[in-house]
Amino acid sequence: xxxxxxxxxxxxxRAYRANVARGQSPYLAVLDDILTDVDIVAQEPLGLVDIPxxxxxxxxxAGRHTAFASNFMPLLDDDTEFAVKWSNLCDxxxxxxxxxxxxxxxxxxxxxxxxxxxRVSVLKYYEAVKIPGTVTRLIPAKNDTLESKLYYExxxxxxxxxxxxxxxxxxxxYAKLQALACKATGEVWTEDDRLNFSSLYTMFSQQFYALGGxxxxxxxxxxxxxxxxxYRYADACESTPTEVRENLARLWDEVKILAEPHAVExxxxxxxxxxxxxxxLNIFSSRPSELRVVFLHExxxxxxxxxxxxxxxxxxxxxxxxxxxxxSCRENINPEVDTEQVLEEVAHDHADIVFTTSARMxxxxxxxxxxxxxxxxxxxxxxxxxxxxxxxYPRTYEVTxxxxxxxxxxxxxxxxGYVAANPVYGVPAAINAFAQGVRAVRPDSRVVLRWAxxxxxxxxxxxxxxxxxxxxxxQDFREPEGTYRDYGLCRxxxxxxxxxxxxxxxxxxxxxTEIVRSVFAGTWDSAPGGRAINYWWGLKSGAxxxxxxxxxNDGTMQLLKMAERQLCDGEIHVFPTESYSQGHALxxxxxxxIYTPKELMEMDWLEECVEGELPSYDELDAKTRSLxxxxxxxxxxxxxQ
Numbered sequence: 011x012x013x014x015x016x017x018x019x020x021x022x023x024r025a026y027r028a029n030v031a032r033g034q035s036p037y038l039a040v041l042d043d044i045l046t047d048v049d050i051v052a053q054e055p056l057g058l059v060d061i062p063x064x065x066x067x068x069x070x071x072a073g074r075h076t077a078f079a080s081n082f083m084p085l086l087d088d089d090t091e092f093a094v095k096w097s098n099l100c101d102x103x104x105x106x107x108x109x110x111x112x113x114x115x116x117x118x119x120x121x122x123x124x125x126x127x128x129r130v131s132v133l134k135y136y137e138a139v140k141i142p143g144t145v146t147r148l149i150p151a152k153n154d155t156l157e158s159k160l161y162y163e164x165x166x167x168x169x170x171x172x173x174x175x176x177x178x179x180x181x182x183x184y185a186k187l188q189a190l191a192c193k194a195t196g197e198v199w200t201e202d203d204r205l206n207f208s209s210l211y212t213m214f215s216q217q218f219y220a221l222g223g224x225x226x227x228x229x230x231x232x233x234x235x236x237x238x239x240x241y242r243y244a245d246a247c248e249s250t251p252t253e254v255r256e257n258l259a260r261l262w263d264e265v266k267i268l269a270e271p272h273a274v275e276x277x278x279x280x281x282x283x284x285x286x287x288x289x290x291l292n293i294f295s296s297r298p299s300e301l302r303v304v305f306l307h308e309x310x311x312x313x314x315x316x317x318x319x320x321x322x323x324x325x326x327x328x329x330x331x332x333x334x335x336x337x338s339c340r341e342n343i344n345p346e347v348d349t350e351q352v353l354e355e356v357a358h359d360h361a362d363i364v365f366t367t368s369a370r371m372x373x374x375x376x377x378x379x380x381x382x383x384x385x386x387x388x389x390x391x392x393x394x395x396x397x398x399x400x401x402x403y404p405r406t407y408e409v410t411x412x413x414x415x416x417x418x419x420x421x422x423x424x425x426x427g428y429v430a431a432n433p434v435y436g437v438p439a440a441i442n443a444f445a446q447g448v449r450a451v452r453p454d455s456r457v458v459l460r461w462a463x464x465x466x467x468x469x470x471x472x473x474x475x476x477x478x479x480x481x482x483x484x485q486d487f488r489e490p491e492g493t494y495r496d497y498g499l500c501r502x503x504x505x506x507x508x509x510x511x512x513x514x515x516x517x518x519x520x521x522x523t524e525i526v527r528s529v530f531a532g533t534w535d536s537a538p539g540g541r542a543i544n545y546w547w548g549l550k551s552g553a554x555x556x557x558x559x560x561x562x563n564d565g566t567m568q569l570l571k572m573a574e575r576q577l578c579d580g581e582i583h584v585f586p587t588e589s590y591s592q593g594h595a596l597x598x599x600x601x602x603x604i605y606t607p608k609e610l611m612e613m614d615w616l617e618e619c620v621e622g623e624l625p626s627y628d629e630l631d632a633k634t635r636s637l638x639x640x641x642x643x644x645x646x647x648x649x650x651q
Contacts, residue, residue, distance in 0.1 A: 012088060012093070012097050014097065014100050014135070015084065015088055015093050015096050015097050015100070016088055017135075018083045018084055018096075018131070018135045019083065019084050019085065019086075019088065019093075021079075021081065021083040021135075022078065022079035022081065022083030022084050022085045023079070023085065025079040025080055025081040025083060026079045026080075026085060029079075029080055034080075035080070036079060036080060037075050037076050037078065037079065037080060038067075038068045038069045038075040038078045038079075038080060038082065038127075039067055039068030039069075039075075039080070039122070040068060040069060040070075040071065040072050040075050040122075041068060041069070041070050041071075041115055041117060041122035042070065042071055042072065043072070044068075044117070045117070045148070048150050049150060049151040050148050050149065050150055050151075051149055051150065051151045052148075052149040053146055053147065053148055053149070054146070054147040054149060055145075055146050055147075056116065056145040056146065056147055057144065057145070058111060058142060058143070058144055058145075059142070059143055059144075059145045059174065060140040060141075060142055061112075061114065061121050061140060061141050061142070061143045061145065061174070062139070062140060062174065062175040063130075063133065063134055063137075063138050063139055063140060063141050065119065065120055065121050065174070065175065066082070066114070066120075066121045066122075066123065066130055066134075066141065067080075067120045067121065067122070068120070068122045068123070069122055069123050069124075069127055070114070070115055070122045070123060070124040071124070074092075074127065077092060077127075078127065078131060081134070082127075082130055082131045082134045083131065083134070083135065084096055084131060092128075095128060096128050096131065096132065099128055099129060099132045100132055100135075103132055103133070103136065108129050108132065108133060110126070110129070111126075111142040111143050111144050112124075112125060112126030112129055112130060112141060112142070112143040112144075113125040113126060113143065113144050114126075114143045114144070114145050114146075115145070115146050115147075115148055116145050116146070116147045116148065116174075117147075117148045117150070118150070118157065118161050119161060119164055119174065119177065121143070121145065123143075126143070129141075139212070149165070156181070159181055160177075160178065160181060163181065163182075163183070163184045163185070164177075164184060166184065167184035167185075167187070167188065170188065170193070170196070170197065170198050170199055171188075171198075171199040171203070171204065171207075172199065172204060173199070173204060173207065173208075175208075175211070176211060176229075176230075176231045176234075177229045177231050178229055178231045178232055178235075179227070179228060179229055179232055179268075180232070180268075182644060182647075183231060183232065183235060185647075186235055187231070187234070187235060187238075189639075190235065190238040190239065190243055191203070191207060191238075191243050192243050192244070206247050207247075209247070210246055210247050211230070211234065213249075213251050213254055214230060214233075214234050214237065214246075214254055214258075215230040216251065217251060217254050217255040217258055218230045218233050218234075218258065220255065221255070221258060221259060221262060223265070226265070226266060226268075226269045227269050228265070228268055228269055232265075232268055233258070233265045233268075236261055236264050236265050236268070237254075237257070237258060237261060239373065239376065240257075240261060240264075240373070240376045240377045240380055241257055241377065257380070260380040260381070260383075261380055261398075263397040263398070264376075264396055264397060264398060267395055267396075267397060267541070267542060274393075274395045274541070274542045274544060274608075275541045275542065275543055275544070276544050276546050276607045276608065276611065277543060277544065277545050277546065277547075278405075278546055278547065278548065278551075278607060279547060279550060279551045280520070280524035280528075280547065280551055281528065281533060297530060297531065297532040298362065298529065298530065299334070300334050300335065300336070301331075301334065301335055301336070301362040301363060301526065301529060301530070302335075302336045302338075302359075302360060302361045302362045302363070303327070303335055303336070303337045303338075303361070303362065303363045303364075303365070303526065304337075304338050304339070304340070304356045304361045304363070304364045304365070305320065305321075305324055305337070305338070305339045305340070305364075305365045305367065306339075306340050306343055306349070306352060306353070306356075306364065306365070306366045306367065306368075306371060307320065307339070307340070307341045307342070307343065307367050307368065308342075308343055308344075308345055308367070308368035308370065308371065309341070309342065310341040310342050311341070316367070317341070317367065319515075319516055319518055320365075320367045320390075320518050321339070322518065322519065323517070323518025323519035323520075323521065323522045324337060324339065324518075324522065325519075326519030326522070326523065327519060327522040327523055327526060330519075330523045330526075330527075331523075331526065331530070334530070335526070338356075340352055340356075343368075343371070345368055345370035345371045345374065345636065346370070346636060349366070349371045349374035349375075350374040350377060350378060353366075353374055353375065353378040353387075354378055354381075356385075357378055357381075357382040357385045361385050362385065362386060362529070363385075363386045363388070363525070363526065363529060364385060364386070364387050364388065365388050365390070365522065366387070366388065366389045366390065367390045368389075368390065369389060369390060369391035369434070369637055369640050369641055370633075370636050370637050370640060371389060372389045372391055372394055372399060372401075372640040372641070373639070373640060375387045375389050375398075375399045376396055376398055376399055379398040379399050380398055386400070386529065386534065387399045387400070388400045388401065388402055388525065389401050389402075390402060390403060391403060391434075391640060391641045392434070392435045392436045392544065392546065392611060392641055393435035393436070393544065393611050393612065393641050394542070394544070394640065394641055395542045396542050397541060397542045397543075400542075400543040400544070400545065401543075401544045401545065402521045402525065402544075402545040402546075402547075403436065403544075403545070403546055404516045404517075404546075404547060404548065404553050404554040405436075405546055405547065405548035405549075405553075405554065406436060406439075406440045406514070406554070407436070407439040407440045407442075407443035407584060407610065408443070408548045408549050408554065408577050408584070409440075409514045409549070409554050409555075409556055410440045410441070410443045410444040410447065410483065410514075411443040411444065411446060411447040411573075411577070411584045412447060412512070412556055412570055412573060412574060412577075413444060413447065413483055413498065413499045413511075413512045413514070413556065414426075414443065414444035414445060414446060414447020414448040414449075414450070414457075414483075415447040415448070415450055415451055415569070415570060415573060416447075416499055416511060416512050416558075416562075416566070416570060417444070417447070417448050417481050417482075417483065417499055417511075418447065418448040418449070418450065418451035418452035418455055419451050419452075419566055419569075420481055420501065420511060420562075420566075421452070421455075421480065421481040422480065423478050423479070423480070424452060424454050424455045424456060425455070425456050425458060425476070425478045425479050426448055426455060426456075426457055426458070426479060426481050426482060426483075427457070427458045427459075427460065427473040427476070427479045427481070427482025427483065427484070428441055428444055428445075428457050428458070428459050428460070428482060428483045428484075428620075429459075429460050429461070429462050429471045429482065429483065429484035430459065430460075430461055430462065431461075431462045431463065432461075432462070432463045432634055432637055432638070432642070433461075433463075433624050433625055433638065433642060433643050433646045434637065434638065434641050434642050434643065435611055435612065435641050435642075435643065436610075436611055437643075438613045438614055438615060438616060438624070438643070439610045439611070439613045441457070441459060441616060441617075441620060442585065442589075442613065442615075442616065442617045442620070443584045443585070444457060444483060445457045445617040445619050445620055446584055446585060446586075446617070447584075448619075449619060455619065456619050456620075456621055457617075457619060457620045457621065458473070458476065458479060458482075458621045458622060459616070459620050459621060459622025459623075460473075460622065461622075461625050462484075463625065463630060463631075463634045464625055464629060464630075471484055472484065472502065472508065473502070474502070474506070480501055480502050481499065481500070481501050481502075481511070482499070482500065482502075483498065483499050483500075484498075484500065498510060498511070498512050498513035498514050498556075498557075499511045499512040499513075509560060510559045510560060511558070511559075511560050511562075512556050512557070512558055513556065513557040513558075513559060514554065514555075514556055514557075515554065515555050515556070515557055516553070516554055517552055517553050517554060517555065520547065520551060520552050520553040521545060521547065521553060524551075525545065544611075546607065546611070548577075548578075549574060549577055549578050550577075550578040550579075556570075556574075558570075583604055583605070585599075585605050585610075587599065587603040587604075589617065590617070590618045591615040591616060591617060591618055592615070592616050592617075592618050592620065592623070593618070594618055595615070597615060614643045614644070614645045614646075624643065624645065624646055625646065626646070627646055627647055
């Protein structure tokens with residue numbers, strides 16, 4: 011088999027030259043050299059392990075490491091004893107297989123051979139996927155680098171799954187995979203679980219690379235998380251390679267967005283587009299003359315103020331485009347049970363635009379949108395990085411800042427209350443903006459935080475247990491349980507009656523009208539390809555405003571209206587250049603001293619004047635957890651960015 015040796019040698023020489031050209035070492039990595047200044051805190055014998063061949067990257071000691079190129083292909087001349095032994099191993103492999111396990115060390119989920127370098131070389135030459143080996147794991151001290159954090163997440167995952175071939179380029183991947191594979195937190199995988207996943211992962215990886223995934227700077231694991239967020243794990247395991255390839259191709263923009271740090275575009279105001287002359291003359295124009303628009307609600311207008319508000323926007327939309335729209339509405343849709351089927355029905359019925367008004371419908375939207383690219387899907391949520399489904403939501407922090415100012419003005423104490431709905435994107439910014447507004451007029455004030463998603467009889471959401479809190483921002487107590495809606499700022503009077511002081515109004519008609527207008531105008535598709543679009547509009551666009559049902563004195567109203575104008579004109583920046591979270595931890599904007607919209611949206615900390623904390627994932631009920639799985643804060647889900 012000397013010809014095989016020469017073929018492998020040529021592959022080694024090519025790798026040698028390529029590494030030299032890149033200024034890299036052309037030989038095998040040496041673990042002893044890598045560990046020179048590394049603090050190894052533990053050694054763990056793993057026993058006999060199937061080692062992913064692609065993860066075997068070097069040798070334990072310097073020894074004969076120059077006999078191999080970095081890809082484990084041989085470099086020594088074909089008339090050496092080394093070449094003879096390598097060729098004999100080829101014969102043994104082809105006749106009866108190489109059965110003797112190698113001995114290796116694992117460090118940061120890469121493997122370094124102590125005994126069996128030539129066996130690895132031969133097996134890699136014949137494109138073996140896994141190589142059996144007796145492995146000792148070397149665990150380094152934890153530090154703040156991304157590599158270290160990823161490795162420690164892997165260690166936790168490995169204890170449960172014994173899966174060592176899946177990698178991720180960002181934090182939180184292993185915990186998300188555990189959930190997407192239908193395993194509870196801390197649940198150990200069975201042998202059948204491992205076999206099923208191995209089959210799926212092998213098939214998926216092949217399709218990922220076949221579609222060009224190797225050029226994206228992502229791992230197959232990164233892409234698999236996107237895939238399993240749309241297609242159920244059980245269905246994916248039953249799919250054929252062709253089905254996986256077709257489904258992945260539909261999601262390719264979703265995958266590519268992971269490699270682009272600015273691939274999510276926050277549209278902060280409606281775009282005012284001028285119509286080209288040819289469009290006005292309707293020459294070569296593909297703009298629609300009429301549209302079918304469908305609204306899907308989790309609840310109904312009789313029991314939910316949230317749906318009533320969206321319905322009010324729907325009525326305004328119909329009025330804005332008379333005789334150009336066919337508008338229909340579906341209510342009482344269970345997000346986990348009914349949404350996918352209903353979306354399929356409306357897409358097959360040639361809907362042009364579908365507004366889903368519950369964030370919990372987002373996952374179903376993704377799956378159906380992948381199958382129906384001609385239908386435009388939108389979901390009422392924030393920070394969903396998916397080109398297939400656009401999101402819309404008001405910039406609530408602007409309104410809560412104004413209401414915080416009002417709370418500071420009218421409160422007779424330095425304690426005011428705030429009831430937040432759920433720990434999702436945008437909520438910490440709203441809480442902190444409220445605190446900034448309070449402290450703008452009452453510098454020593456404190457904000458007591460409670461959560462509508464947590465039931466705690468000892469800490470009611472009307473703060474009736476706190477005599478020092480008479481003014482608070484909370485939900486609408488007139489709403490049925492489970493249909494929380496911001497009620498606004500109110501004062502508890504001596505007889506217990508709640509007096510509304512400031513009510514936020516979310517103007518869904520602005521969203522619906524301007525989004526539909528962009529479709530009629532032909533500007534819907536004007537955004538760069540592959541970007542996820544989040545409509546995040548505020549006071550300036552008219553997408554939100556504050557009502558003051560209780561008469562306030564002229565000076566207070568003048569101050570609030572002036573602050574509102576300055577917010578619209580960008581003269582007030584809600585958050586100072588330096589902010590301190592709980593524990594007096596310093597936070598500051600990344601650039602220019604002004605928080606970017608992305609930084610505000612992804613804010614996951616609370617101002618130090620806030621008494622309370624973000625709830626833990628384990629405290630939440632199943633319904634709230636399903637909401638968090640769509641746009642919940644990663645820090646709450648235990649999947650940090």
